[in-house]
Each structure stands twice: as structure tokens, then as C-alpha cells.
Amino acid sequence: MTVRMFFAADIHGNTMVWRKWLNAVNVYKANVIILAGDLTGKAVVPIFDKGNSYEAEVMGKKYTAKSKDELEALKERIENISYYYIVLTPQEAQEIAADPKKQEKLFEQVMTERLRKWLDLLTEKVDLKNVTAIVMPGNDDERYIDETIKSYEDRGVIYPLDKTVEITYGYKIISHEYVNPTPWNTPREAPEDKLEKILRDKIEKSGEKEFSKVLFNFHCPPYDTKLDLAPKLDKNLKPVYVGGKPLMVHVGSKAVRKLEEEYQPLMGLHGHIHESYASDKIGRTIVVNPGSEYTEGLLRGFIIEFEPDGLKNYWKIEG
Amino acid sequence: MGSEEAPTLFVRRASGLVRTIGPFTAFMIVFTHTVGGGIHKLAVIASYSSPGAFIPYSFLVTGLLAGLTTAFVYAVMGSMMPRTGGDYIFITRGLSPALGFIASWGFWFTEVLSFGIIAWYSIDFFATALTAGGIALKSTEWLNTAQWVASAEAHWILGILFVFIFSVIALFGMRVYGWLINILGTLAIIGCITNLIILAGWGFAPGASVAGWNRIYGPGAYEKIVQKAFQMSDNPAFPVASFSWSDTMRAGIGAIWAYIGITAAVYVGGELKTPTTSLLIAQVLGTILIMAYYITLPFLVYSAWVVPQDVLQKVGAMPVLQKLGVPPDRVYFTALYQFLMNQLGPAEVAKLLGVPQNMLMPGGVVVTYTVALLPHELAWFQVLNATLVGIVLLKDIPAFFVVCSRMIFAWAFDRFFPEVFAAVNARFHSPHWAIVLVLIGGIAGVLLNVVSGEWLASVDTTMLYQFAVMCGALAAAVLPYLRADLYEKSPLKVEIAKVPLLSIIGAFAFAVNFYFLIVAGSWLNIEKDLVMQSAWMGIGAYIFLGFLIYNQKRGIDVKTIYTEIPPA
Numbered sequence: 001m002t003v004r005m006f007f008a009a010d011i012h013g014n015t016m017v018w019r020k021w022l023n024a025v026n027v028y029k030a031n032v033i034i035l036a037g038d039l040t041g042k043a044v045v046p047i048f049d050k051g052n053s054y055e056a057e058v059m060g061k062k063y064t065a066k067s068k069d070e071l072e073a074l075k076e077r078i079e080n081i082s083y084y085y086i087v088l089t090p091q092e093a094q095e096i097a098a099d100p101k102k103q104e105k106l107f108e109q110v111m112t113e114r115l116r117k118w119l120d121l122l123t124e125k126v127d128l129k130n131v132t133a134i135v136m137p138g139n140d141d142e143r144y145i146d147e148t149i150k151s152y153e154d155r156g157v158i159y160p161l162d163k164t165v166e167i168t169y170g171y172k173i174i175s176h177e178y179v180n181p182t183p184w185n186t187p188r189e190a191p192e193d194k195l196e197k198i199l200r201d202k203i204e205k206s207g208e209k210e211f212s213k214v215l216f217n218f219h220c221p222p223y224d225t226k227l228d229l230a231p232k233l234d235k236n237l238k239p240v241y242v243g244g245k246p247l248m249v250h251v252g253s254k255a256v257r258k259l260e261e262e263y264q265p266l267m268g269l270h271g272h273i274h275e276s277y278a279s280d281k282i283g284r285t286i287v288v289n290p291g292s293e294y295t296e297g298l299l300r301g302f303i304i305e306f307e308p309d310g311l312k313n314y315w316k317i318e319g
Numbered sequence: 320m321g322s323e324e325a326p327t328l329f330v331r332r333a334s335g336l337v338r339t340i341g342p343f344t345a346f347m348i349v350f351t352h353t354v355g356g357g358i359h360k361l362a363v364i365a366s367y368s369s370p371g372a373f374i375p376y377s378f379l380v381t382g383l384l385a386g387l388t389t390a391f392v393y394a395v396m397g398s399m400m401p402r403t404g405g406d407y408i409f410i411t412r413g414l415s416p417a418l419g420f421i422a423s424w425g426f427w428f429t430e431v432l433s434f435g436i437i438a439w440y441s442i443d444f445f446a447t448a449l450t451a452g453g454i455a456l457k458s459t460e461w462l463n464t465a466q467w468v469a470s471a472e473a474h475w476i477l478g479i480l481f482v483f484i485f486s487v488i489a490l491f492g493m494r495v496y497g498w499l500i501n502i503l504g505t506l507a508i509i510g511c512i513t514n515l516i517i518l519a520g521w522g523f524a525p526g527a528s529v530a531g532w533n534r535i536y537g538p539g540a541y542e543k544i545v546q547k548a549f550q551m552s553d554n555p556a557f558p559v560a561s562f563s564w565s566d567t568m569r570a571g572i573g574a575i576w577a578y579i580g581i582t583a584a585v586y587v588g589g590e591l592k593t594p595t596t597s598l599l600i601a602q603v604l605g606t607i608l609i610m611a612y613y614i615t616l617p618f619l620v621y622s623a624w625v626v627p628q629d630v631l632q633k634v635g636a637m638p639v640l641q642k643l644g645v646p647p648d649r650v651y652f653t654a655l656y657q658f659l660m661n662q663l664g665p666a667e668v669a670k671l672l673g674v675p676q677n678m679l680m681p682g683g684v685v686v687t688y689t690v691a692l693l694p695h696e697l698a699w700f701q702v703l704n705a706t707l708v709g710i711v712l713l714k715d716i717p718a719f720f721v722v723c724s725r726m727i728f729a730w731a732f733d734r735f736f737p738e739v740f741a742a743v744n745a746r747f748h749s750p751h752w753a754i755v756l757v758l759i760g761g762i763a764g765v766l767l768n769v770v771s772g773e774w775l776a777s778v779d780t781t782m783l784y785q786f787a788v789m790c791g792a793l794a795a796a797v798l799p800y801l802r803a804d805l806y807e808k809s810p811l812k813v814e815i816a817k818v819p820l821l822s823i824i825g826a827f828a829f830a831v832n833f834y835f836l837i838v839a840g841s842w843l844n845i846e847k848d849l850v851m852q853s854a855w856m857g858i859g860a861y862i863f864l865g866f867l868i869y870n871q872k873r874g875i876d877v878k879t880i881y882t883e884i885p886p887a
């Protein structure tokens with residue numbers, strides 16, 4: 001029997017994309033589903049409680065909700081553009097704006113709430129006795145979300161960062177969420193030399209000696225592949241075009257590349273660079289990055305099929 | 320509190336600084352940073368150091384051409400990029416990262432050095448205040464205390480104490496520090512107003528200055544000063560000359576120095592509640608008000624302390640004036656007194672007047688010429704004026720502290736300085752390590768002044784300020800073309816002949832600041848100023864280059880750092 005894995009990443013708080021990822025089990029008949037990092041979003045929209053109505057500004061447009069149904073529709077609108085929401089008074093919003101600690105607490109609250117909602121959906125909609133579901137944070141996720149994921153392990157959700165996950169036919173997944181430094185100083189970054197040490201330690205600790213059935217599930221893609229190409233931006237943050245095409249530059253990790261060259265795992269599963277929806281090869285190792293278009297509500301992923309004696313097939317999907 | 324004031328979006332990963340500064344405190348940051356020792360010395364010493372100049376014109380011309388235009392473009396740029404770090408942010412994002420860092424590094428040097436020196440020199444103002452009070456109250460104790468305060472020992476003890484106290488308070492964040500700035504600023508404004516009231520109220524009465532001076536130092540004391548000075552008219556430093564526009568323009572560099580600080584509010588851009596409103600009020604309206612004071616104060620000093628013609632005739636000065644071709648209304652007592660203090664020394668001047676040396680008031684401080692105008696029955700007003708003006712220089716320190724610490728914070732936030740300096744205290748929302756570094760810089764400023772025998776204070780750093788504002792103005796001029804995405808957020812999008820007004824005013828401010836940069840450069844002491852400034856800028860260049868290589872080695876896309884506006 002073929003084992004079918006569905007691999008996606010970088011959905012950044014978009015509930016619509018999470019739902020699509022859950023549906024992959026039915027649509028693509030997946031036995032293993034992986035959401036490999038960058039689960040959380042970047043902004044919270046305050047919905048102002050005006051007594052008999054609610055007001056919010058979403059992407060520069062003002063919305064008013066006059067009934068409960070309209071309020072729920074407004075919340076859904078915000079959720080589907082990857083933002084969080086909070087219902088409060090203007091005074092409360094000002095108090096939060098004036099206190100970074102309150103802002104941090106607000107983000108912790110809305111992020112963990114949404115993740116719980118997502119994980120509840122996962123445990124309800126997917127038969128976790130027969131489907132392996134792996135959910136992990138990425139470089140852009142705060143530390144507190146790890147505990148939220150771990151709290152669902154007793155219901156079958158797998159948090160892969162503290163263990164090597166074994167799936168059918170002896171295939172093993174070693175996972176890590178850190179990336180090489182970015183301009184944005186995200187929560188989980190490490191310089192290349194440190195990153196190499198962390199990853200090497202993790203690989204060594206897994207006890208694996210033979211890597212033909214091992215998958216490196218590292219959020220960061222390897223340097224100088226089709227997976228790590230980001231558009232070069234000009235001073236106006238607009239892509240630089242050469243000959244009508246955007247000029248791309250490599251921004252992946254040299255440490256990840258070095259280790260994949262050295263250990264030659266069966267596959268490298270990566271994310272992080274949204275624009276690089278691609279697969280490539282490093283020696284014998286096949287590396288993939290599903291990319292991301294979460295802002296459009298699109299799910300991108302790779303379907304990967306394993307046989308007992310090796311990789312059967314893999315291909316991109318978009319939905 | 321209406322919903323229109325509430326935020327419509329919370330974004331992750333903020334700097335940790337909080338928007339707590341309103342327009343009034345923003346104005347006070349500008350006022351307290353700008354109006355200090357400069358004007359209150361220049362208003363009286365300009366007649367001595369630039370006898371051909373009429374300093375109110377210097378303040379008017381530099382204020383209109385350089386001050387107001389620079390303050391305006393900085394306000395517009397600051398409202399487009401309301402982030403802590405001020406011109407470092409908008410030069411690095413709008414013009415060139417290297418230029419932005421170097422310009423900011425140079426300005427930081429003038430700031431951190433200055434506030435240690437300000438702490439040192441504020442002691443002089445207090446010594447003057449105590450002397451004035453001692454004379455007014457006929458108190459030997461006050462006069463003796465003034466003597467101790469004027470000593471080198473008191474200077475370094477009190478200087479370090481002031482720097483330390485203001486640093487510790489800075490750690491409590493802008494809510495507390497804002498109050499401190501507001502209180503000190505308000506006291507200083509009252510001090511400024513008392514100057515104007517005294518000079519306008521008592522200075523215009525015929526013979527008021529003669530009577531006032533003689534009331535303090537005895538009958539004929541005023542005439543003795545004038546007579547002695549004219550006896551030394553062959554001395555090359557004799558400060559009597561006809562009015563000259565070129566001298567007035569050259570004196571403008573001193574005026575420019577006195578305007579340093581009119582852009583101070585942009586450095587706390589990430590802590591302003593309403594950046595556009597606050598910057599326009601603090602920097603544009605603030606500059607207009609400061610300009611009005613800067614023109615009025617020296618004008619009143621000149622008017623009150625012009626030597627009356629009957630005195631000139633009495634001491635036989637007319638033939639000298641005729642020989643020099645100088646009209647009699649160009650002879651100022653402020654210049655003559657300063658001339659004698661410098662040429663003869665205080666001991667000789669005291670001997671000339673027949674008073675103990677501790678009764679002499681310094682020649683280069685405005686208080687000397689305000690308290691002298693007040694009658695004895697208003698001794699309380701003399702003491703009040705002297706004390707409040709004493710606070711005028713001291714009150715500079717918190718504003719300098721804020722500007723210095725926020726510059727360090729901004730470099731560190733961009734990872735072009737050790738990142739620890741971008742740390743913000745969670746309780747007080749203050750960049751505590753940046754503040755500690757500025758504290759060390761301030762104490763170093765005081766100690767270096769002790770060690771170098773005030774050599775450090777004489778280093779002219781105006782050029783470094785000119786370089787920074789020149790780059791800031793150039794960034795404004797080119798921003799609409801190089802960073803259209805940022806220009807979209809500009810509160811000023813008016814165009815004249817299809818050229819953005821921001822570019823026109825920015826280009827004008829750049830040209831004027833470039834002119835004053837050249838003037839300041841021509842005044843530099845090669846051995847002292849140029850060596851020190853070049854060395855400092857060289858260190859800055861190495862730091863920038865070092866962090867550039869380090870960041871690139873770490874795999875950080877430096878270009879993106881300098882393309883994006885950092886989170887508030």
C-alpha cells in the first residue's frame with residue numbers, strides 16, 4: 001500500500017487555508033498531513049463595541065456590524081485575511097496601545113485562541129487514529145504556541161520538535177523550526193554556524209546511521225536551490241524586473257544545504273520562502289517547498305507518496 | 320476618548336517603546352533642547368565677539384533660511400516615518416544607509432559631548448545666580464557659596480551629580496521624564512519671560528543701565544568701565560565697530576549653533592501620540608516662537624546697554640569713535656565689560672571698580688545685565704530672574720539625554736550597533752541600556768572637561784550638526800523621487816510646476832545648511848576640531864562597515880533592513 005503525505009507550511013493565521021489543509025485528508029486521501037511552521041498571523045484588528053453596533057477598519061475600509069450575524073461575518077472576513085480580531089471599546093484599545101505588555105498579552109491570547117480553534121477542528125474532522133497529523137511552529141511563531149500544540153498530543157496531534165517521528169514503513173522525520181537570520185529579527189533565528197550545530201546535534205541525537213528513509217523537515221530551505229529564491233526588492237519594496245521577469249536572489253540557509261549534502265536524506269521538507277513554490281535536488285536528496293499564498297486564501301502543498309522500498313512520487317498541488 | 324483616536328490595527332513585534340508624548344511635551348523637548356546657554360550668552364557676548372554684527376539680524380536670517388526650513392522638512396519627514404531615531408531613520412531609508420549612520424553618529428557625538436559639557440557649564444549659571452542673589456540681598460554667605468560653586472571642584476562634583484540624577488530619572492520612561500522636561504521647561508520659559516520683562520520694562524528708561532550698574536558697584540563704576548576700555552582702543556580686540564552685513568552673516572554660525580535642537584522631537588517619533596500634529600507644533604511653531612525670542616532678547620540687550628552719548632562725551636570717547644569712523648550708537652557696555660574682563664582679568668576689573676572680586680558678575684551671561692537694571696526694592700525679582708535663568712542651561716540635559724539614547728536605540732534596532740542597546744524595559748518602556756551608555760558618555764564629557772581643562776568644551780562640533788541636517792534636508796529633497804511609497808504617506812503633497820514642495824523646501828534647506836557647513840568648516844581649528852571630528856567620523860565609518868560585514872556574514876539581508884520602516 002502507498003503512504004500518501006500532504007505537506008504544507010506558512011499559513012500565517014489564515015483559517016480558510018487551515019480548513020483546506022484539513023480537507024486534504026479527504027480530497028487527496030492523505031495518510032500523513034504536515035503543517036510545518038509559521039502558523040500565526042501578524043496583526044489584530046480591533047472591533048469597537050459602540051453599544052448598539054460594532055465598527056472596524058479592515059485594510060483601510062470601514063465596516064459596521066449592526067447585528068450578531070453581521071458581527072460574525074465581520075469576524076470571518078478578518079480571519080480570512082489572516083488577521084486576528086478583538087472586540088473592545090476604543091478606550092480599551094488605547095490602553096492596550098499604550099502598554100507593550102498588554103499588546104504582547106493580546107497577541108498571546110488571540111494566537112493561542114485561534115490555534116486551539118484550529119486544533120479542535122483537526123481533532124474533530126480528522127480521524128487521528130488512522131491519519132498522522134504533524135503540526136509544528138516556524139521561525140515566525142512565538143514560543144508559547146508550542147505548549148498549545150503539545151497540549152493536543154493526547155488527542156493524537158504530533159508535535160515533532162522534541163522527537164523523531166516515525167511513520168509507516170519505517171520512514172522517519174527529523175524536524176526543526178529555526179532559520180538563518182532575517183531582516184525582521186523573528187523569534188527563532190540563528191546564525192549559520194550556530195544553526196549548523198543545532199541541526200547536526202539533532203540529527204546525531206536521532207541515532208540514525210542510514211538516511212535513505214529519513215526526511216529532514218527543516219522550516220528553512222537550503223541555500224542556492226529553487227526553494228530559496230526571493231524577489232530582489234528595490235528601494236520602494238517593489239520587485240526588481242530584468243527582461244520582464246522579477247530578479248530573484250537566494251536567501252536560504254547554507255547550514256541546511258551543507259547538512260543535506262552531507263547526510264543525503266531521502267527528502268528535505270521546507271517552507272519559509274513563500275515565493276519559492278518548487279522542488280529541487282541536492283545530490284540524491286529531493287527537496288521541496290510548497291511556498292505560500294495565504295493572503296489569497298490559497299493552500300499550496302506537496303503530495304508525496306512512499307512505498308515500503310522508497311519514494312514513489314511527489315507533486316505540487318494548489319487549491 | 321473617541322474611537323477616531325484609538326488604533327485601528329495592532330501589529331506584532333513593536334519596538335517596546337510607547338506613544339506617550341503629546342504635542343506639549345514634544346514642544347518642550349524642542350524648547351528645552353534649543354533655548355539654553357547659546358542665546359543667553361550670545362545675546363550679550365556677540366557685541367564683543369562680533370562687534371560689527373547686529374545679532375538680532377543674524378538670528379532672523381538663520382532662523383528664516385535655515386532654522387524654519389529645516390524644522391519644517393524634518394516635521395514632514397518625521398510624520399512620514401514616525402519612528403524613534405529621527406533623521407537616522409529617514410536618511411538611511413530615503414537617501415543612503417551609510418550616510419544616515421555616519422550623519423547620525425556625528426550628531427550623537429555633538430549631543431553626548433554637549434550634555435556633559437552643559438552639566439559642567441550650568442554650574443556657571445548657578446554661580447552667577449548666587450552672585451546676583453548675594454549682591455541683591457547683600458549676603459556674604461551667598462557670595463561665598465557662589466565662589467565655591469564657581470570652583471573646578473564644584474563643577475565636576477555637581478556636573479557628574481546632575482548627569483547621574485537625570486540618567487536615573489530617564490530610566491523611568493517618558494511618562495516621568497516628560498513631566499520633568501515639562502516642569503523644567505516651564506520654569507525656563509518663565510525665566511525667559513522675566514528677561515524680556517526686565518529688559519523692556521526697565522531697560523528703556525533713559526540712563527537706566529548707567530544707574531543700575533552704579534547702584535551695584537558704586538557711583539561712577541559704569542563710566543570707569545567705558546573710560547578704561549576706550550583707553551585701550553588700540554588693542555586689536557577693542558570691540559567697537561560699524562554695522563556690517565558680512566559680520567552679521569558670519570555671526571550666523573553662532574546663531575545656527577543656538578538653533579541646534581529645533582528638530583529634537585523627531586528623535587522620539589516612535590513615542591509621539593500624534594506624530595504629524597506634534598511635530599508641526601513642536602518644530603515649526605516651536606521654531607517660530609524660539610526665533611521670536613532669539614531676535615527680541617538680543618535686541619533688548621543692545622537697546623538697554625548701548626552706552627549713552629553723554630557718557631561717551633564725559634569719558635572722552637568721541638574722538639576715538641570719530642577716528643574709527645564708528646557712530647556713537649554702536650558702543651555697547653556689554654562688549655566693553657567683557658573686553659576688560661578678558662584683557663585685564665577679573666582681579667584688575669574688581670580693582671578698577673574698587674569692589675571684592677567675588678562681587679563681580681561674569682561678562683558673558685545675560686543675568687548680569689538683567690539684575691543690574693532692577694531697583695533694590697525688587698531684590699526678590701532679581702533673585703527669581705537669576706535662579707530661573709540658572710535653570711535654563713540645566714534644563715537642556717533631559718532633552719539631550721532623550722535624543723542621545725534614542726539614536727543609539729535606533730542603530731541597535733537596525734542591528735548596526737550591539738543589539739542589547741535596543742532592549743526596552745517592560746515596565747517603564749525606556750531603552751535602559753542605551754540610557755546607561757549615554758550616562759557613561761555624559762560622565763565622560765564632564766571628566767574630559769576636567770582633564771582637558773575645558774579644552775573639550777572649546778571643540779567646535781557645529782559642523783557635525785550641519786552635516787546631519789544637510790543630509791536630512793537632502794533626503795527630504797530626493798524622497799518623493801527615490802521612495803515614492805513613503806512619499807505617499809506625506810501630509811504635504813503640494814506640487815509647484817510638478818515639483819513636490821517637499822523637494823523644493825528640502826533642496827533649499829540643503830543648500831542653506833551646506834553654506835553654513837562651509838562657514839562652520841572655515842572656522843575649524845585644524846589641530847583640534849578637525850582632528851577630533853575626523854577621528855570620530857572615522858570610528859563611525861568603521862562601526863558601520865564592521866556591522867555591515869558582520870550582518871552579511873550572519874546572512875542578514877541588510878538592504879531589506881534599510882528599505883523597511885522599523886516597527887514603532
